[in-house]
Amino acid sequence: MSAETIAMASPGTEGYVLGNEAVARGAIESGVWFVACYPGTPSSEISDTLCKLSGEFGYEFEYSANEIVATEAAAGVALFGGKSMVIFKGAGFFVASDALFHLVLGRLCGPMVIVACDDPSMHSSSDEVDLRMLAQAGSIITLVPSNVTDAKEMTIEAFKLSELMRVPVLIRMSTRLCHQRGFIKLGDIPKRRDNRMDWDLLKGKWERFVPMGGDPVRGEMLKSIEVIRRTKNIFEDNKLNKLVRAKSDIGILTCGVTYGYSQEAIKLLDIEASMLNVGTIYPLPEKLLKEFIQELKTLIVVEELRPYLESYIRALAKDVKPDLQIFGKWNGYFPQAFEYDTTIVMNSISKAMNINVPMEYKEIEKRTDFVKEFTFPRDPVFCPGCPHRATFYAVKKVTKDKAIITQDVGCYSIGLTPPFKMGDIVLCMGGSIGVACGISYFNDRPIIGFIGDSTFFHAGLPGLINAVHNQADFTLIILDNGTTGMTGFQPHPGNDSRGRERLAKKIDIENIVKAIGVEDIKVVDSYNIKELMDATSDAIAFRGVSVIISRRACSIISRRENQRKGLKVVAYQIDSNKCEGCWLCIEKFGCPAIERDGEVVKILSESCNGCSVCAQICPFNAIFKEDTNGQI
């Protein structure tokens, strides 16, 4: 439904959409030519929506192999006059930063908008790096929306600003905005055109972009400082910053989603305060901030992650308002880590102002604490029929927990949790390979790296080349389920489709590995335990880098395929006369389609996807296919 809401062309209609979808709509209303991304939660719905609608609105869409090539492609388009957008999660920004930090020195002929999503509280990330600080470090013009309406409007503004300043503009989102819903008014969508680069139009505008070391790049550096100065002037008096003055000498300074929490908090606390929500986060509007604090005695700074605004305002206040009392993270009034909400903001403000909170939190805790006893954590699990489960099971059988396991970023990280608990290190995209390489120089235990197919294309290739070249000794298992599973089944270079049923050239993992010079390569079916175990033993015995490609389609995808084709999966069953209740299929294999049923187990036939692996591992041959009367 959501992509349809975004596609509704009639201006003035309202749609109840995610913050991410609002950004997508903003890009379409801006007449974007080209969108590139590498998927990553919480950013995925921006790119997925834009992929779905790319045919309808006639722009080009690319799921790139990783974030830096996405950025380079988008830069290519904008440098030559096109309108481009590039989208990724916070960690993707790190990957793209080599391109981005240099791109600010160029002169784009068309606008380029970067959308990057921070993840306070790390719901689906493993860092709390604050992109505002990185944007400042790289002099990247940055806007931070605070709600769903903002998300769309700022996207449109970002395209305009980038066109004007001829440098890329960053929209910095965060999880609670990406996945916030609200009603937005849909605006006009420009007429569909054939977007081609036009050398006549570019005449006099386009210039070579070769910021090589020495004098040429020094000149560009000075120009880029001038761009930031001009942008700052524009930001001083700009509707993207929201100032609401109250009859009070208390002020609250906010950024992003903390604007909403702060509005709610002062209402609940029943206090009057002036509020300034800063949407133009780099460069900061110095004059506006000075004017804001001038009339205040007390300033409360409410921002998630690093004290970015707070540090700036403390420096400003030293000159223009030395007696201003400032409450924030510096003096411990606000938490340093994790996302905020109304409760946290209200508590922190009440501490700063020394007023009572109108809620009896002790009461609430007393009333509800006992429930913890009855609620167990519900971690994600491998789906029924997930090919990863079988691979982990087989490797654990062979290595008996004696191997060092380097893991990577993807669904297979679930292998870290019970019942497998496999993985000693997860560092970053592609890290399984580089880390294994380093360990192998000084270690005699078997080392096994796990990496998914999409992650292998994203960041695994240089690591593998490096490891083979330097004669490291470990086994890499490439879990090839044919998709970017964890983020919502986006295609990658190993697929013959590039999304929306457009054909693509399929890159063969086996050929790449061979070309890199790996001498021991095995391709196995992830549903064949014996094959997997044999391959693992052999690979461990091999001196040097060995690679096992464990291949089977993601079970969510194959289930959908079957439904589409009207094929019925034949589920497996338990022969309760043979089942001895050893619980191996539950306690060691952990398939959610298998449950305890008194003294024996039962298979939930609506969940089972017929992968057969439980039947292969059952020590009592008690598992059989429903329609084969006990014969497998």
Next chain:
Amino acid sequence: MDKYEILVAGVGGQGVIFISNVLGYAAQRAGYKRVVGGEIHGLAQRGGSVASYVRFGEGVYGPIVPLGCADIIIGLEFMEGLRHINRLSKNGALVLSNVRVPTMGMMVNNLAYPNSLNVLSKLQTLFDRVFLFESRNTPCHFGSLGLENMILLGAIVNHFLDFPIGEEDIQESIKTLTKKNMVERNLEAFQAGMKLRPLIT
């Protein structure tokens, strides 16, 4: 009612996000100017917990229901409903389904699923309004599997006179948001829910 806050919780695949979208649209139809939703997904498809907020009315700005402020918690799965109980206001309604999905940790370690009657009787001494609906196995032409969200929604609309969104607004939202071939199924499940009586009140 000037402000109303809903928390929906469940496990991946139960339609937590869908029911929240239905409620968001319906709230606007019912005349509320400000409607804000919030959700955390990511690994919902892999059996993880899902929770979603729908807030509407005066003074609603952020996407998260503050502690002790929910007017209603809708637990499509029993334990997931309990998980967020510290967000329920003292006189808010706790509406739980009898659907029970054990976690992988419970299965691996052979821990029993909490006895719902014990938990509920304790909760009833602490909250004024605690309800259990048998949303699984509700008589419904299409079978109730995967439709518990609609069944529970029907039960809530029928049972709670102070629920600020009416039957018609919800049905219209269901029609707007559902794929064509699913509209009938969803509406029938919603209607079946409207006939449902709570097991415990």
